[in-house]
Amino acid sequence: MSTAIDVRRTRVDLPTTGTPPTHPRLLAWLDEVVDLCQPDAVHYCDGSEDEWAALVAELETKGTIIRLNADLKPNSILARTDPDDVARVEDQTFICSKDERNAGPTNNWMDPDQMRRIMTPLFDGAMAGRTMYVIPFCMGHLDAPDPKFGVEVTDSAYVALSMKILTRMGAEVMARMEEHDADFVPALHSVGMPLTDSMTDVPWPCNETKYIVHFTDDRVIWSYGSGYGGNSLLGKKCYALRIASVMARDEGWLAEHMLILKLISPEGREYHIAAAFPSACGKTNLAMLEPTIPGWRVETLGDDIAWLRFGADGRLYATNPETGFFGVAPGTSYATNPNAMRTIEGGNSIFTNVALTPDGDVWWEGMTAEKPEQVVDWKGRQWRGVGGPVGGRPDEKAAHPNSRFCTPIEQCPILSDDYHRPEGVPLDAIIFGGRRENTIPLVTQSRDWQHGVFMGATCSSETTAAASGAVGVLRRDPMAMLPFIGYHVADYVQHWINMGRRSSASALPKIFYVNWFRRDADGRFMWPGFGENSRVLKWVAERVDGKVDAVETPIGYVPAPGGLDVDGLDISDEDLAGVVGYTETEWRDEVPRIGRWFDTFGWRLPREMVDELRALETAFGRAPSRM
Structure with missing residues (x-):
């Protein structure tokens, strides 16, 4: 329901702090937002430390945050959300493409006009009694060849503070946008709790009704009812993955749910690696790894999102579009x-x-x-x-x-200097992975790019009790992007295939698949994980350089006996053989599961994926799937 507004005010009528922009298209959009949402004041964020201090003081007065001990956690705060606003709301997250067929089977879809008819009354007067914060931000480096700008408008000071940490935002971004009359993604957010004369504010305002909406054809984001980060920090998953994945499809690049790290050998050889894992598979731990093998080092470039573009040399370059x-x-x-x-x-x-x-x-x-x-x-x-x-x-x-x-x-002590390179870093390897207690070996290398795309497209993980209440339920998560692909999953896989055709095999990164979570018959983890995963990264690096042999199998290349460095590792020969190898029985069961997953893609399933599945069916003596 819309909020009754007796006298509608325009942007020029409102009290203002900060410097208003001069960007014509931005001003026109802000006029529309003020007319619709009817805030009591407007603040134009500049990203300064003074602004941070003022917003922290405001949230402290409201009871939203608590200042932490400055000696233990300097300049830090603790926020407590409403108990009903604690996570992303996937069931209320929509891809509103004009053609339903372009959303595909993995997304919630609604007609854009219908969604606007639902949400416009919700936003009508939604910011009454509150300040509207205008946050110009840039995903990626400002000096990148094609910086991607956005402007989030929100009635949450918590969002404004968080965006300062996670994005390049504020006065410098606004100046660059104005200098180039830059395009931008308009991102509208409201907690959905207007303050009328009869209402008292609460420390964490939100609304039972929640929508996270992406108008992918128009590159527009609307978010209503939630203050939680994944739903309200619209530069992150909403822009940097869902909207950016559509941009990337149209412009010839990739927006991926990946970490980026630099692996450095004892001889000083540097390898840049991107890796995509579903939740609860150790992505952040790998991004900040402390290797256990002597002389090897890891430096961090990012732990969550990577944008991949081809350079003039034909190599695929990765950048982290975030700053936190x-x-x-x-x-x-x-x-x-x-x-x-x-x-x-x-x-x-x-x-x-x-x-x-x-x-x-x-x-x-x-x-x-x-x-x-x-x-x-x-x-x-x-x-x-x-x-x-x-x-x-x-x-x-x-x-x-x-x-x-x-x-x-x-603040990361192992942040790589390469993080600051606007063009990104050339990738030597891409790693996919998942949490499987059997079937999938510790590490496998794809035969080629197409086979690597097949590995990514069939990426899977077993749920944990914390995740769903049902342990061991297998969930397919293509390239770890299941909740974040902004268009049809089959077209997304086809885009990956097409990307591989744009360069030579020698220039493309090698593709691998890892599984740290194999268990024995007693349920015991067979691989120690954590810092010991550096041994797998070493094998990946040596395969990139052609320095170590591998055994070719129907599922790809696996380490040859003695190929994986386990010096000093307390692991039995039995466990090592079990974690590196695979069994035909398990793969005979796995092949039809992959077939059923591909059935959900419909007629758009790329022919190349059918060919890869057929090869597995032949290798493991399974009848061909119906496709």
């Missing part, structure tokens, strides 16, 4: 990811839905071996002893399972 980490807190520790912890220790961070210790620091499950004697949990309840909250259940968590840290990437 938006990481899941639980499970992050000095044991699992010491570099993430060191990054966080630098402060300048926003923590959301973690626990608060008596000395004004943060805590979450998995950070330390022992739980603190006293904490205040993510719902603001006092915990005493090692049990649950006072008056609550003993099995509750002090930090929400999806609690987050939002931290500047510049």
